Amino acid sequence: MNSFQRILVATDGSEASLKAARIAIAVASRHGAELLVVHVVDDEVVKEFSRALGKDEKAARQTFIDNGRKYVTEIEKLAEQRSVAARGLVEHGMPHEAILKLAEKEKADLVVMGKIGRRGLRRALAGSVTRRLIDLAEVPVLVVK
Numbered sequence: 001m002n003s004f005q006r007i008l009v010a011t012d013g014s015e016a017s018l019k020a021a022r023i024a025i026a027v028a029s030r031h032g033a034e035l036l037v038v039h040v041v042d043d044e045v046v047k048e049f050s051r052a053l054g055k056d057e058k059a060a061r062q063t064f065i066d067n068g069r070k071y072v073t074e075i076e077k078l079a080e081q082r083s084v085a086a087r088g089l090v091e092h093g094m095p096h097e098a099i100l101k102l103a104e105k106e107k108a109d110l111v112v113m114g115k116i117g118r119r120g121l122r123r124a125l126a127g128s129v130t131r132r133l134i135d136l137a138e139v140p141v142l143v144v145k
Helices: 015-031 043-053 057-081 095-105 120-126 129-136
Strands: 006-010 034-042 086-093 110-114 141-144
Touching: 006 015, 006 095, 015 034, 015 057, 015 110, 015 141, 034 043, 034 057, 034 095, 043 057, 043 086, 057 086, 086 095, 095 110, 095 129, 110 129, 129 141
Parallel strands: 006 034, 006 110, 034 086, 110 141
Antiparallel strands: none
16 A cells, blocks of 8 residues: 555534544554645535525625634644644635545545535535545545544
């Protein structure tokens, strides 16, 4: 098995993504790999949130960005405790597309994420972020339950 050099871990702030991050940190530590931590602000969710609550879309987006930074910072701190080099980013767009583009751009050789997805009709129509990443990624995807 080839050694991993750069591991991308996606977080949505959930317990599942935190568990995935801990595993990604352990793998990075074992392989001496850099950890790239990303949270993707889903543009469609921002629009829905803004409409549902009658908030300005720009203010709603900023709320999601601020939360994303908190999630990313939490994982960066966990990595630092294990002496793993970590760099965090908050992106926006369709989550699976943003993660795939970032993985390619940053030359990640492993993507790690928790098994959490959309619920209800939207998930049935669009499919889960996890499923799309598994189907479309050029590199291995580790899904943590």
